[in-house]
Amino acid sequence: MTHAAYVLGGYALAASVLGAYVTWLLGRTRSLRRQLDGTGLGQHLPEAGSGEGGP
Amino acid sequence: MSAPAPALPSPAPTRARRGPTPIRVLGLATVAALAATTWLALVASPADVNQRDAVRLLYLHVPTAWLAMYLSFAVTTLASALYLWPRTRSRFWDITAGASAEIGIVFIGLTLAIGSIWGRTTWGVWWTWDARLTSTAVLFVTYLGYLAVRRIPSDTEVRSRRAAVVALVAFVNVPLVHKSVEWWRGLHQPASILDERRLLDPQITGLMAATLLVAVVAFTLLYAWLLVHRFRLGWLEQRAEDEGLALALAERRAEASAADASPTPLGVGPEPSAS
Numbered sequence: 001m002t003h004a005a006y007v008l009g010g011y012a013l014a015a016s017v018l019g020a021y022v023t024w025l026l027g028r029t030r031s032l033r034r035q036l037d038g039t040g041l042g043q044h045l046p047e048a049g050s051g052e053g054g055p
Numbered sequence: 056m057s058a059p060a061p062a063l064p065s066p067a068p069t070r071a072r073r074g075p076t077p078i079r080v081l082g083l084a085t086v087a088a089l090a091a092t093t094w095l096a097l098v099a100s101p102a103d104v105n106q107r108d109a110v111r112l113l114y115l116h117v118p119t120a121w122l123a124m125y126l127s128f129a130v131t132t133l134a135s136a137l138y139l140w141p142r143t144r145s146r147f148w149d150i151t152a153g154a155s156a157e158i159g160i161v162f163i164g165l166t167l168a169i170g171s172i173w174g175r176t177t178w179g180v181w182w183t184w185d186a187r188l189t190s191t192a193v194l195f196v197t198y199l200g201y202l203a204v205r206r207i208p209s210d211t212e213v214r215s216r217r218a219a220v221v222a223l224v225a226f227v228n229v230p231l232v233h234k235s236v237e238w239w240r241g242l243h244q245p246a247s248i249l250d251e252r253r254l255l256d257p258q259i260t261g262l263m264a265a266t267l268l269v270a271v272v273a274f275t276l277l278y279a280w281l282l283v284h285r286f287r288l289g290w291l292e293q294r295a296e297d298e299g300l301a302l303a304l305a306e307r308r309a310e311a312s313a314a315d316a317s318p319t320p321l322g323v324g325p326e327p328s329a330s
Contacts, residue, residue, distance in 0.1 A: 007111045
């Protein structure tokens with residue numbers, strides 16, 4: 001294999017792992033929010049810098 | 056135990072789904088920076104005299120290591136220390152520590168994998184028990200253990216405190232990984248940039264240095280975006296756990312009340328009081 005193939009393989013691996021993680025993260029957030037929507041807890045999420053839930 | 060965040064009035068549904076504007080701007084900036092990194096790394100920057108095209112893996116390997124070791128695990132350690140400090144103890148810091156560690160694990164795994172590919176092209180082997188590689192692998196396993204500790208079923212406060220202590224201990228390995236290339240000289244090259252002796256005389260210049268800088272900025276933005284989203288998920292998980300616990304307690308109380316109120320079948324049970 002040429003160096004270019006290894007390089008492309010490395011970039012493809014990074015993109016795949018990152019894509020899978022982001023997909024899981026957003027999907028799990030969405031499903032958990034749906035689950036909590038029934039209780040009213042999932043309606044509001046803390047925002048960065050809002051201080052909510054913070055010290 | 057810290058009081059759970061109060062349920063505040065709901066924002067508009069569309070905003071809730073897409074996130075607030077600063078986070079969206081951060082997301083767009085991250086995508087743009089990652090696209091610029093990819094173009095610079097794969098197209099614009101020159102090949103190396105010795106390593107040829109394999110040097111392009113540098114623009115992934117170094118930023119992922121930076122993100123994981125020097126950013127994610129440092130934030131986990133800081134947040135854990137703030138959680139342990141009684142004056143700043145808050146669930147916010149516990150969730151931040153867990154979120155940052157998980158992101159760090161993803162990226163330290165990528166650092167190892169991409170380093171392995173790079174090693175195959177430059178050293179001829181996928182893996183060698185070099186001090187840097189070995190200590191990084193130990194770091195990866197250590198933080199996996201940290202995440203496992205966070206999942207041990209227990210009281211929330213006990214679990215958080217236990218995890219915070221483990222995080223402080225786990226971070227001891229980070230300076231060891233950083234210094235491993237100097238203390239035990241192996242195959243892995245010494246630090247090109249994060250070395251006090253080379254800060255004024257960097258081993259990388261021109262477009263290669265610029266590409267690396269853009270890549271580090273892009274991965275830093277990516278870390279910030281991921282941390283915000285992972286924190287939100289952690290916050291929801293905590294609320295779901297609290298809600299589940301509250302429901303279970305309510306069910307148990309209801310069962311106990313029903314058992315007290317209803318007559319015992321077949322006359323078996325405590326005798327009624329004589330009075």
